[in-house]
Amino acid sequence: MLAARLRVGLGGQGVAVSGRGWGRVAFSAVGVAVGLTVLIGGLGASAMVPRLAGAGWEPPYSLDVRPSAYLVISMAALAILAGTGGLAAGLVAVRRGWDARGLSAFGALSAVVLGFLPPSGSSDHLSYAAYGRIAVLGLDPYAVPPEGVPGDPVTADVEEWRGTTSVYGPVATAVQALASLVGGDSVRLTVFGLSVANVAAFLGTGWLLRRLWADPERRRRVALLWTANPLLLYHLVAGAHVDVLALVFVVAAVVTFGRLPVVSGALVGLGMAVKLPVGLVSLGIAWALRRDVRRLLAVAGSALVVLVAAYALVGGHALDQVRRASEFVSLAVPWQLVDGRRHGFGLPRDVIRFAWVAVAVLLAWLLLRALPRAYPAGARPAGAPPYGEGAPPDTGEDARSAAARVGLAVVSAWLLAAPYSLPWYDGLGFALLAMVPASGFDGFAVARTGLLSLAYLPAREAGRPPELDWLVTVVRSQVVPWALTALLAGLVWWALARRPRSPSGPAGPPPSAPSRGSRSPSR
Incomplete structure (x- = not known):
């Protein structure tokens, strides 16, 4: 049917119609993927969603349906398959002229909704909450694992990584400690604080990417590959993984390195102080500045100063778990x-x-x-994309x-x-x-x-049946x-x-x- 519609009209008209057809497929599949992701969190504790201790009135909010592991895992599998297919269809649609209208707004709204639901897919957010709690208690999360604080209402809920010290950088630990200050003894409220930070970083990254380009086609790619990307909404937002905190810094670094090289370098350093591997982005900045030694040194110098200062505050042993993880x-x-x-x-x-x-x-x-x-x-030459x-x-x-x-x-x-x-x-x-x-x-x-x-x-x-x-x-x-x-x-x-x-x-x-x-x- 799409092939027939592609032949309708002359020149770009047929391509535009075909783009709209692929766009409808993409939007439908992305909507199914995001809808299932929201539903998994909204159903409450399950094999996909760890239980969060705390008062029922505290965010994040969900029902207490207690769905079977088979149901929620099947829903997650369908969400991933639909999201992958939707992204593939969307890439075809954008290249054929689909305007992707409403996609950015849909993605932003979905991120906000997911931020008010309990995280799903892994239990890493429980470890983040524990590291913040350890820091607030005046202990060192790079030396004391969650099991080293027995009887604490927050560290007691950590699942797979109870005996592991923090592998994340000082900036990540600072955010986790701030969330712990807000949440106190409540795991639920602490995790919500972490989710708020993640949603803000995710939306901020999308805003930066969109502001980077005035060209409509580039903005459509941003909407599809970032803001409404169902796989990223599934992992970074619904999954509440700390990685998104690092990404907002390095994306901002790419935006600013031309006019504000010192700021750009500091942003790279902050990103690496969340997760070290994001520093690989600096190689692209270095390549772009290879003929401008002054700006290149400004970026490299400020990045190094910020990174060294951040790790100096917590001690070099903060890298021990990173070395073990390698x-x-x-x-x-x-x-x-x-x-x-x-x-x-x-x-x-x-x-x-x-x-x-x-x-x-x-x-x-x-x-x-x-x-x-x-x-x-x-x-751009005449007639070129x-x-x-x-x-x-x-x-x-x-x-x-x-x-x-x-x-x-x-x-x-x-x-x-x-x-x-x-x-x-x-x-x-x-x-x-x-x-x-x-x-x-x-x-x-x-x-x-x-x-x-x-x-x-x-x-x-935890929660996965032996079958x-x-x-x-x-x-x-x-x-x-x-x-x-x-x-x-x-x-x-x-x-x-x-x-x-x-x-x-x-x-x-x-x-x-x-x-x-x-x-x-x-x-």
């Missing part, structure tokens, strides 16, 4: 298939620790070749676009190659993806997050690692098949003089 191999990644500690064969962890870096470097190089560059301001590969000769890439493109290549290489990776880590990749032109890489990014999300249904162990252990032993440990391996092979093939792009555009006739009636080059 030796982990998560179940759903390809490295798990050759992990010698889990199998009678395979590679020692020390070998994996070095091998993944080599793989990441190769992937970063391939992505730098393959990802398209954006047109600089005022350099608003942005994308093929800028006229002798024009450089827009600086912020260059920072986002290089940052995306490096961050994606880390996400794809790292031996320890969880689906909510992909928020950093999507923030950068929303800043760059459309390409085939969009599909790989969406597919990876969808697959990894299916591996963690749910991410918490569903196959979700871990089969899906998480076998099916998804092999699927991600195949996806990685496909990405390498795609990147190798792409010709390197330069500001002078692809080989062939100059883009500044397109033939009459020609279509824009495929992105």
Whole structure:
């Protein structure tokens, strides 16, 4: 039917109709995904939603239906599948002219609603609440684990990580301590304080991304890949993961590095003081400033000052758990298939620790070749798309676009190659993806997050019936690692098949003089 409608009309009219058709599919699927995510939280405590101790009148709010584990896990699986399909359809629709009207408002409203529901999908927020509580009690969350404070009403509710000290940076701990000050002895109110901070960071990141560009097509990508992204709403907002606090800082750093390099560097330092890996974004900023040594030194210097000062306040031992975590191999990644500690064969962890870096470097190089560059301001040739590969000769890439493109290549290489990776880590990749032109890489990014999300249904162990252990032993440990391996092979093939792009555009006739009636080059 869509194919028939595509043939209706002449020129761009058929494309616009087709874009609206794909847009309806995308909006419907995204709506189903977000609706199911809201429903999971709204039903109350379950295998997907940890119980929150506290007074019933305190937020977050939910019913007390006590649904079965089979029901809520099935709902989560459907939400992930619908969200992944909706994102894929939306990417097609946007490239065919869909205006995505109302998508940003829908995403923002959904984030606010999810902020008033109990977090779902994992129990990490209980650990965040405990670390904040430990800090408020005058203890050191980098030295004292939750089980080290027996009898406390907040630390007692931690599930999987009771014996683990904080792996998060000083800024994250400060936010957690502030939430604990608000919540006091109430786990419920403490978690709500954390959710408010996360929703504010999520919406702030979307606002920054939207303000970054005046071009309507770029703003549509922001709406789809960030504000109304059902996978990010599922993980970062409904899941209440701390990662989003780091993302708002590094996105702001990309926005400000041209005019306010000292501020930009300080923002990078603050982001790294939440989670260290977000500092990879600074490599994109460094590339964009490679010919401006003064600004480059200002960014690097202020980032270093803020980061060192933050860790000096809590002590260098705050990095001990980070160093221990760097030796982990998560179940759903390809490295798990050759992990010698889990199998009678395979590679020692020390070998994996070095091998993944080599793989990441190769992937970063391939992505730098393959990802398209954006047109600089005022350099778009007549008849060309608003942005994308093929800028006229002798024009450089827009600086912020260059920072986002290089940052995306490096961050994606880390996400794809790292031996320890969880689906909510992909928020950093999507923030950068929303800043760059459309390409085939969009599909790989969406597919990876969808697959990894299916591996963690749910991410918490408590409440999952023994009959569903196959979700871990089969899906998480076998099916998804092999699927991600195949996806990685496909990405390498795609990147190798792409010709390197330069500001002078692809080989062939100059883009500044397109033939009459020609279509824009495929992105």
